[in-house]
Amino acid sequence: MDAVTFPNGPISMSGNLHLPDNFDPDGSYAAVVTVHPGGGVKEQAAGLYASKLAEQGFVALAFDASFQGESGGEPHFLEDPAARVEDVHAAVDYLQSLDYVDAERIGVLGICAGGGYGVNATMTDSRIKAIATASALNIGSAWRKGWFGAELDSAAVAVRDAASQQRTAEAGGAEPYNAQYVPVELDESTPRDLAEAHDYYLTPRAQHPNAQNKYLLAQSIPRILAFDAFHLVEDLLTQPILIVAGSDAGSLWHSTELHSRARSSKKLVVVDGAAHMDFYDVPKYVDRAVAEAVPFFTENLAAKTN
Numbered sequence: 001m002d003a004v005t006f007p008n009g010p011i012s013m014s015g016n017l018h019l020p021d022n023f024d025p026d027g028s029y030a031a032v033v034t035v036h037p038g039g040g041v042k043e044q045a046a047g048l049y050a051s052k053l054a055e056q057g058f059v060a061l062a063f064d065a066s067f068q069g070e071s072g073g074e075p076h077f078l079e080d081p082a083a084r085v086e087d088v089h090a091a092v093d094y095l096q097s098l099d100y101v102d103a104e105r106i107g108v109l110g111i112c113a114g115g116g117y118g119v120n121a122t123m124t125d126s127r128i129k130a131i132a133t134a135s136a137l138n139i140g141s142a143w144r145k146g147w148f149g150a151e152l153d154s155a156a157v158a159v160r161d162a163a164s165q166q167r168t169a170e171a172g173g174a175e176p177y178n179a180q181y182v183p184v185e186l187d188e189s190t191p192r193d194l195a196e197a198h199d200y201y202l203t204p205r206a207q208h209p210n211a212q213n214k215y216l217l218a219q220s221i222p223r224i225l226a227f228d229a230f231h232l233v234e235d236l237l238t239q240p241i242l243i244v245a246g247s248d249a250g251s252l253w254h255s256t257e258l259h260s261r262a263r264s265s266k267k268l269v270v271v272d273g274a275a276h277m278d279f280y281d282v283p284k285y286v287d288r289a290v291a292e293a294v295p296f297f298t299e300n301l302a303a304k305t306n
Helices: 045-055 081-096 113-123 139-145 153-171 192-202 217-225 252-261 283-300
Strands: 002-008 011-018 029-035 059-063 101-111 128-134 241-246 266-271
Touching (some): 002 081, 011 045, 029 113, 029 283, 045 059, 045 283, 081 101, 081 113, 081 217, 113 139, 153 217, 241 283, 252 266, 266 283
16 A cells, blocks of 8 residues: 545545556556545555455555645635545546546446445546445535435525524634534434444544544535535436445435436445445444445456557
8 A cells, every 4th residue: 555645626635546456657547536434544444445446456546635634725624525526537537647547447336425426526527437335425405304315405404594504703803613423422313324423533433633533514515405416417427336235224215316327337235234334344244345346446447459
């Protein structure tokens, strides 16, 4: 694994480039960008998938989102969906600059919100030839409709109003307020997936100092609430898509909606008994997702023959 930096406009992006065993710098490789969840960093799930794809012969790039982790961008801890999508485009730029990457053989794999961002980036970038998701999340829908998708979009008005009030306060000199991606305190009402997210991000299971479980409320909420990762997916997603999710995930509705709306070549794999967080680091389920992703990318990122 090589630590790398690459430009995204004025922002310097921090990434880890995972190379196959017996890597030949004079070779020509297919490459995959792995996109981390909201609040995650490259050393967690995205890095795990990148390492496993590299073991299967792909060049794989995991990176920290702009405004997060070791990447640049101010204010830090901003969750900006449009910026997250542009991050993926910039990662493709970087991979295409490498002599040993075949510019016509680049795919994306996204986890959780990174899956939604990856889909949106693929819809708007024909250089990406295939997209795979694990426990996909459309962050705008999740913040509006709730974890289980049971609320109306209008339920988000209260959150909007709170963010607006906080922005007014900060414009008047108040300290910026950071909201939490996952709950710090758990009780019997905490959904299973979010309790497991607490265990993943906030305990030695996968805790990382650069993943601080916070995002700027006043600046992030307006960007998140108006975002729809799947907007126009019926018409703009022409590339093949693989969607992997767990039968017991409260977030499954994102994956089934995406599958029902996509018109390109598509495959939905619902893994019995798996929950949302299982595809972050539980070997049984990560290996299943990789076992689906490897032939998918092998087929759809195959070298062209004359």
